[in-house]
Amino acid sequence: MLYQLSYQFILLSIPGTLPKYQGAIIPHLFAERKNKAKTFSPKLFRKSFHLSPFPLQRLFINSRRTHLFLPIINYMSEFFNNKVVAITGGSEGIGRALVDALIPMGAKIATCGRNQDKLYNLQVKYSNHLLHSIVADVSRYDDCRNFIHSTIETYGGIDILINNAGISMRALLQDAEVEVIRKVMDINFFGTVYCTKLALNSIIERKGTIAGVSSIAGYRGLPGRSGYSASKFAMNGWLESVRTELLDTGVNVMWVSPGFTRSNIRHAALNSKGYPQGESPLNERDLMSSQECARQILRAIEKRKRTMVLSSSGKQTVFMNKFFPSLTDKLVKKFFYKSGELVK
Numbered sequence: 001m002l003y004q005l006s007y008q009f010i011l012l013s014i015p016g017t018l019p020k021y022q023g024a025i026i027p028h029l030f031a032e033r034k035n036k037a038k039t040f041s042p043k044l045f046r047k048s049f050h051l052s053p054f055p056l057q058r059l060f061i062n063s064r065r066t067h068l069f070l071p072i073i074n075y076m077s078e079f080f081n082n083k084v085v086a087i088t089g090g091s092e093g094i095g096r097a098l099v100d101a102l103i104p105m106g107a108k109i110a111t112c113g114r115n116q117d118k119l120y121n122l123q124v125k126y127s128n129h130l131l132h133s134i135v136a137d138v139s140r141y142d143d144c145r146n147f148i149h150s151t152i153e154t155y156g157g158i159d160i161l162i163n164n165a166g167i168s169m170r171a172l173l174q175d176a177e178v179e180v181i182r183k184v185m186d187i188n189f190f191g192t193v194y195c196t197k198l199a200l201n202s203i204i205e206r207k208g209t210i211a212g213v214s215s216i217a218g219y220r221g222l223p224g225r226s227g228y229s230a231s232k233f234a235m236n237g238w239l240e241s242v243r244t245e246l247l248d249t250g251v252n253v254m255w256v257s258p259g260f261t262r263s264n265i266r267h268a269a270l271n272s273k274g275y276p277q278g279e280s281p282l283n284e285r286d287l288m289s290s291q292e293c294a295r296q297i298l299r300a301i302e303k304r305k306r307t308m309v310l311s312s313s314g315k316q317t318v319f320m321n322k323f324f325p326s327l328t329d330k331l332v333k334k335f336f337y338k339s340g341e342l343v344k
């Protein structure tokens, strides 16, 4: 425990290393302590700052150990108080963590998903709060219209739209049916197009924010995820165009790019035949938590960032791919394949 506290002290002493969280430090250290006994080692220290000399070998992965060095603090901000925030896919994973973080801040939330039971659970948990939830599949224009229009009817308008709903895939192009790629595009890309277009006038009126939850896969194509990468590249390019169109309106258009984050996304990822693969090829416990991811997304929205890559390994990947693309091809392949087989 002393070692962990001294790490925190070191971190706190380095200007600019910490996000400007508000609130009080909670005894997160104790929870982590229960999971794994830690002893000091220079390797551990280096890893926690992602200073590996071979950053891409640790591609996108935020070690769980990182949490030992961050003061896990409840992110609270006045900024979201009374704001109407529409989040697609708020019943699970990162979207759910966004809802959980925003409700205590006094935001008026609207969310959607395909599965009624998951939304019902959410509604039960927040029965005394301002939460509007509706079953909607964002790949269908009519569902998006119901979601956005009912949100505007309920709250009078929309300040912030977070295009979060998304699915992934895991199948090599040689095996994958084309429908798999189309489905991923329909949800991840066209879902963003439909909801943004439908909410646009209200967001312009309120000089609000349009955000997309993209991915590192939107900067660097990943094997086995060709449709997913395509959908996120498309989302980034589309939002960049819209951002430019809206520059003088007071609306901020942005996208954030998480690395691997603990959630249901890999279980739900489509296999070559278009069915959920039902397992994760990664050790989920080692990934960034959805809560941490949500905190960073909300900070980026509050600061009206243009884009944000959420992890240092993600930033390294984006950098490497921009300046050393051929080398990055090899490193990415090495990360995802073993003995010629796609294993991640």
Ligand SMILES: NC(=O)c1ccc[n+]([C@@H]2O[C@H](COP(=O)([O-])OP(=O)(O)OC[C@H]3O[C@@H](n4cnc5c(N)ncnc54)[C@H](OP(=O)(O)O)[C@@H]3O)[C@@H](O)[C@H]2O)c1
Pocket (backbone or CB within 6 Å): 088, 089, 090, 091, 092, 093, 094, 095, 096, 112, 113, 114, 115, 116, 118, 136, 137, 138, 139, 163, 164, 165, 166, 167, 187, 188, 213, 214, 215, 216, 257, 258, 259, 260, 261, 262, 263, 264, 265, 266, 268
């Ligand atoms: N987790 C990661 O490693 C990671 C990394 C980078 C980016 N992201 C992005 O983060 C976003 C959220 O992913 P997650 O990891 O939180 O995934 P998740 O745990 O699987 O949650 C996805 C959410 O989206 C909803 N959803 C899925 N398809 C939908 C559709 N067609 N219409 C409406 N809602 C739909 C799901 O509810 P229903 O199933 O009930 O519809 C669920 O609430 C995605 O855009 C993903 O690409 C995730």
